[in-house]
């Protein structure tokens with residue numbers, strides 16, 4: 054479950070409109086020491102989002118996003134210093150609904166994208182903005198440890214496509 | 230050989246005994262990366278392909294500059310430099 058303050062929601066929305074018609078992106082941080090007090094239907098315990106940090110879309114596009122890598126590193130550094138942790142990524146859809154695109158699913162399940170991250174999408178396609186959050190399902194980390202070569206990785210992607218094992222599923226959003 | 234700091238994001242720390250930064254010696258970025266994976270072998274398959282090339286979805290920065298815009302892995306490092314290694318996070 055994603056627990057988001059109304060302030061963070063407004064900040065996400067403001068950033069999405071600020072860079073419109075380009076896709077906006079950024080990271081979500083939670084307090085490292087906070088309890089995973091929120092338990093959703095699936096029994097997953099999540100810490101509330103402490104803040105949203107907007108990042109430059111390095112792809113500079115209205116169709117795709119790439120987190121500015123140096124900005125990402127700076128957020129990691131900041132998190133080390135203030136005791137928080139990156140727990141999710143946000144991006145906007147300018148012309149489609151707030152559901153993951155095929156590219157989103159592929160990228161979310163890439164090696165080294167943390168499998169526990171919230172994938173939050175905000176859509177500006179229609180009059181009122183909508184926000185949804187998704188999580189990668191399945192034992193991605195086991196698979197990550199097992200992959201050894203690009204050819205195996207490709208096989209992994211195909212495998213993923215053909216089964217439910219590596220899917221991405223919507224989670225509840227609680228605006229607090 | 231210069232001692233440089235290699236900074237790792239959370240997702241790579243597990244393979245480096247939980248450290249967020251490690252000190253590694255080398256005279257080029259490539260040597261630093263080789264030395265890093267020698268010291269922390271679990272990082273190797275995540276960072277390099279079988280040919281020893283840095284994987285496409287891995288970005289390597291030297292003092293906040295992408296090494297793709299410098300001399301790639303041949304880029305010279307000096308004492309006190311900071312190398313950052315991090316995965317690309319993207320979507321559509």
Ligand SMILES: [Zn+2]
Pocket residue numbers: 144145146152153154157174320321
């Ligand atoms: Zn998307």
